[in-house]
Amino acid sequence: MTEAEIKAVVLRVLGGIAPEADLAALDPRASLRDQLDVDSVDFLTFIIGLHKELGVDIPDADVPKLATISGCVSYLASRVNKQS
Amino acid sequence: MPSLGADMEAGTLVEWRVKPGNSVKRGDIVALVETEKGVIEVEIFEEGTVDALLVQPGAKVPVGTPLATIRGETQLAQPAPVIAEKPAEAARKAPAPPVSPVERAPIPSPSARRPHISPLARRRAEEVGVDIAAVEGTGADSSITIADIDRAASQAVQPKAPATAAERQAGLRKAIAAAMARSKREIPHYYLGAEIDMSRAMTWLTAENLKRPVTNRLLYSVLLIRAVALAIHDVPEMNGFWIDGAFKPGQGVHVGVAVSLRQGGLVAPALHDADKKSLDELMHDMLDLVNRARAGGLRSSEMSDPTITVTNLGEQGVETVFGVIYPPQVALVGFGKLAERPWAAQGTISARPVISASLAADHRVSDGHRGGRFLAAIDRLLQEPEKL
Numbered sequence: 121m122t123e124a125e126i127k128a129v130v131l132r133v134l135g136g137i138a139p140e141a142d143l144a145a146l147d148p149r150a151s152l153r154d155q156l157d158v159d160s161v162d163f164l165t166f167i168i169g170l171h172k173e174l175g176v177d178i179p180d181a182d183v184p185k186l187a188t189i190s191g192c193v194s195y196l197a198s199r200v201n202k203q204s
Numbered sequence: 205m206p207s208l209g210a211d212m213e214a215g216t217l218v219e220w221r222v223k224p225g226n227s228v229k230r231g232d233i234v235a236l237v238e239t240e241k242g243v244i245e246v247e248i249f250e251e252g253t254v255d256a257l258l259v260q261p262g263a264k265v266p267v268g269t270p271l272a273t274i275r276g277e278t279q280l281a282q283p284a285p286v287i288a289e290k291p292a293e294a295a296r297k298a299p300a301p302p303v304s305p306v307e308r309a310p311i312p313s314p315s316a317r318r319p320h321i322s323p324l325a326r327r328r329a330e331e332v333g334v335d336i337a338a339v340e341g342t343g344a345d346s347s348i349t350i351a352d353i354d355r356a357a358s359q360a361v362q363p364k365a366p367a368t369a370a371e372r373q374a375g376l377r378k379a380i381a382a383a384m385a386r387s388k389r390e391i392p393h394y395y396l397g398a399e400i401d402m403s404r405a406m407t408w409l410t411a412e413n414l415k416r417p418v419t420n421r422l423l424y425s426v427l428l429i430r431a432v433a434l435a436i437h438d439v440p441e442m443n444g445f446w447i448d449g450a451f452k453p454g455q456g457v458h459v460g461v462a463v464s465l466r467q468g469g470l471v472a473p474a475l476h477d478a479d480k481k482s483l484d485e486l487m488h489d490m491l492d493l494v495n496r497a498r499a500g501g502l503r504s505s506e507m508s509d510p511t512i513t514v515t516n517l518g519e520q521g522v523e524t525v526f527g528v529i530y531p532p533q534v535a536l537v538g539f540g541k542l543a544e545r546p547w548a549a550q551g552t553i554s555a556r557p558v559i560s561a562s563l564a565a566d567h568r569v570s571d572g573h574r575g576g577r578f579l580a581a582i583d584r585l586l587q588e589p590e591k592l
Contacts (some may be wrong), residue, residue: 140466145347157466159519160423161494171418180421
């Protein structure tokens, strides 16, 4: 998968959790939890959504790497492309 | 129309999920009802066959209005109201007239109300979703004809346009205002706070989550909910309702979880039997409940059942919650921010994760001494997370 494809998945999963958010306006390097009104339940739902969409396991120790959109994309790209 | 919380006065029927003649059992979803808190799935509390639908989609009716009648398997001659209210709520409410629901049912018995109708017209009625009990027959002996059915179908109440987000928001604000004003007016609150050392709980949780796949991961808030539910076994007077001047203990421990909604406002639907479920079951149910609260799709029992409420505002950086009890409940437990603090124990000071727990409780039911025992029990339970 390309990084652009992974980013599209990340934004789609985010859109399901925060439908009111303007995802295009998010700063990819800033914390998602600071930019969106999401709590720990939303964030866990987000991680579960990424796991289900991309079929990669995300160990709890790696969750801090998913705090930003660019963090999500680079982490997930390494996991997805390692598997395939 | 069931009461889906102390602050609800009326609801709009959105859609029937059953038709006359369908058999239903306890827990089935029979209708969708729109309230200020969104569209709620209404469950049925008895078993039998749907007899007549009394309220059409689009109609807004007060709480207590019979929505439909069902024939019970054992009481064929007596239609009973489909949506039996929970006894606790029924006892509390004033608007319902003091007659039994069976007497209020407009049609005395299935045989007396059966209109003359041909099989063809009956089939047409089922196809177009017309309730034949509400159709006036113009055929011979006032029998109902296909033309009558078609006319009734064309005149059927057109569903109202769904409320706009702004209207729903204003309604929700009004509902919260009514419930909270009643709470502050009627409930003599007392407040207690305690700092709880969370180091054992968080060490256990971190180790546990490292072993778990992402779909089975636990959040610390589920440990808090579980501890509150179990602490109720020690101090049961925190769990239940104040109704008509007396405390009525809750049937089961149904923990209301305060969920803030994206558009503003909050709901506090129930996690049923939180004292009997494992942490894994509670976690699964909590994720499902919170996501449904935000996306729509809560069930009627979840709205009307909570016997105590837990609110966790720590993620917003709140140190301590000073809670307002949701009437007719009698207690609310609030949790603040989980943060590292200096903690003195056994003569040394160390940095530990600490959370502030607070209790708002109804002084008509309990006193500070019992409230203190309740908070102490929550603390004790959180020191043995593996046993939760």
